[in-house]
Amino acid sequence: MEFYLPVIWGLLIATAVALYVLLDGFDLGVGILFPFTKDEEERDQMMNSIAPFWDGNETWLILGGGGLWVAFPKAYAILMPGVYLPVIVMLLALAFRGVAFEFRFVSKPNHRWWDIAFAGGSTVAAFCQGLILGTVIDGIVVADNSYAGGPFNWLSPFSIVCGLGLVCGYALLGSGWLMMRVEGALASHARRWARPAFVGLFVFIVVVSLWTALGVPRISDRWFSAPMIYLLWPVPLVTLLLGYIGWRAIDRGLGLRTFATSVGLFLLCFIGLAISNYPYLVPPTLTVWDAAAAPDSQMFMLLGAVPLLPLILMYTAFVYWTFRGKVRPGEGYH
Incomplete structure (x- = not known):
């Protein structure tokens, strides 16, 4: 059982990260697309389309980060110093974006800065997540089971490419979501926005795939x-x-098909990353077994996580079912 516990926890954390990327990805994508329309009613419609879901979607980020901390403390202690700055900036961006949800509508007509907070927070958070992903794929500098790199090792051409690629990918998810969930002129605009986002995502998928395949020997x-x-x-x-x-x-x-294929592309990329890096949790140094907490600790935490996950999934499904209708111009939940 000691052999399988780290694998089980690795799968749980991977599931939480994948769900976060897919679910929070589309509402971050809506924020990324926010500056591309100046129509006030369309901007209200964009925010209202994700208002019932955005805060629940971020549950998976907490579960993934918290799970890494409690189940793989060595990996957490090595990864976090390597990406402290992008993580802090990401969390601040998410905070500004969350506050904008609460204050934008009540501040009208003086809500320009909340528009900036919503769009800027969404874009910066997505870009920082790409920076973090690129840093982990590129490899963390480790010596004596500790982080041995500098404070800016996360800033590299490869991580920047990953950041831009994730912004395009989230914009595509957001476009698909709007095409599926809104009515009126905004749905046509979303279809127009989806084309460059789709091209951008595909270009970055090809670039990152070739870069890692040709430049990272273990991959x-x-x-x-x-x-x-x-x-x-x-896979390709x-x-x-x-x-x-x-x-x-x-x-x-x-x-619906646009959104579903966008989700499929993200899942294929995620599967490709898992294939490329397994069993390393801190590539290319620590495996899931090297970084695991004590078996008793992992088992104790697993007893809490196993019943909690179905509850979160049921709550999430209930919310999406309850607010399953399309958002028309002038409608909202605020």
């Missing part, structure tokens, strides 16, 4: 050595197929 060995190459070759083909389906869906104005 290229994983993907291009036998027998893995025979098992993994369908499925990615291309989803890209084709998604582009056709945007052209035909099919919101």
Whole structure:
């Protein structure tokens, strides 16, 4: 059981991170798209489309970060010093964005700064998440089981590319969400915004994939050595197929299909990252077993996490079902 506990916790944390990226990704994407319309009614409609969901979506960020801290304290102690600055900036951006939800409507007509906080907080948070992701993929400098890099090791061309790619990806999720969940002129605007976001995401997927495959030996060995190459070759083909389906869906104005294919692309990228880095939690140094807390501690925490996860999932499903209708111009939940 001691062998499987770190794997179980790794899967739980990976699930929480994936759900956060998908669920908070679309509402961050709506914030990223916010400056592209100046119409006040459309901006109200954009915020109202995500108002019932945004705070619950961030539950998964807390679960992922908290799970890393309690289940893999060594990994937490190494990763956090390496990305302190982008993490702090991300949390501040999310805080400004959250406050903007509460104060924008009550501040009208003097709400310009809350518009900036909402759009800027969403964009900065997405970019910082990409910086963190790029830093982890690129590898953390470790010596004697401690972080051995500098305060700005997270700032590299690769991490910046990952940050820009995640902004494009979230914008695509936000576009698909709006196409699916709003009516009126805003739905047409969202369809128009989806095209450059889709192209941008696909370009960054190709660039990051080639960069890691050609520039990171442990990843290229994983993907291009036998027998893995025979098992993994369908992944890029499925990615291309989803890209084709998604582009056709945007052209035909099919919101649900656009959103679903965007989610599929994110999941494929996430699976690709897992394949590239498993079993490392701190690439390329610490595995899930090296970084794990004591088995008794992991088991004790697992007894609380196992019943909690279904409750969170049921609550999330209930909220999405309750507010399943489309948001029309002039409607809202504030």
